[in-house]
Amino acid sequence: MQKINPDEYKHILFFTGAGMSAESGVPTYRGRGGVWNEYRWEDYACQTAFERDPERVLKFHELRRQAVLECEPHAGHYIISDMEKRHPNVTVVTQNIDGMHQRAGSQNVEELHGSLWRLRCPWHGVVEDVGKTYRCYTCEDCGSWLRPDIVWFGDALDQYVMKDAVTAIRDCDLFISIGTSAVVYPAAGFPRIAKDAGAVCIEINPVPTELSPMYDESIQSTAGTILPVLF
């Protein structure tokens, strides 16, 4: 496996999915041990489920928070955050809501699917909430149920996050996808945008995905194993 010299690129973009956090111990969504094998997303991860039973949905997300708080970023997360310190232009576009990149020190992170660590009141906006359990299930100002600030099934992506992510993807000349099954759109369309804009595209995943043939190189390995080898 050839080493990548970051200095040969003007803008390096890491596009990450649940597999990025798998070696930290955070379950992925699909495949063995996947969250959606144990829980039906229709009951926990869509606006309809929230409207039907907000407390059940909030309790599910509290479990997810507890699971993430028991995990730590791994070597791969730190390689990405260190690169941001050494290289003038590094962006992380993540589908992950776990905040692991930020915990490792990455600052330039676009969270496509929101964050486990924020709640949203329909009338009073977004609040940060970072504990094991939520401070409060309802808004202190108006009493409305607070919903996780997460892009669930059927939700549109935040237009500003989307715009910033796509702008960065069009601008990058090295695009590295790590640990995504590439089945959930619009995010799954991002590698194609990078490719069409002329970036060198590399995929890291222990198994091939539908998008693997599109990549210049598809490396069948795990994030924590291969990132220290590549950089």
Ligand code: APR
């Ligand atoms: N290193 C790299 N990749 C890994 C590792 C690892 N250690 N372990 C597993 N993978 C790969 C799996 O092979 C799989 O292709 O990570 C991928 C995880 O896929 P998903 O669970 O589908 O996660 P993701 O692609 O991020 O899901 C996209 O779907 O449920 C929604 O909103 C949720 O953001 C999520 C979106």
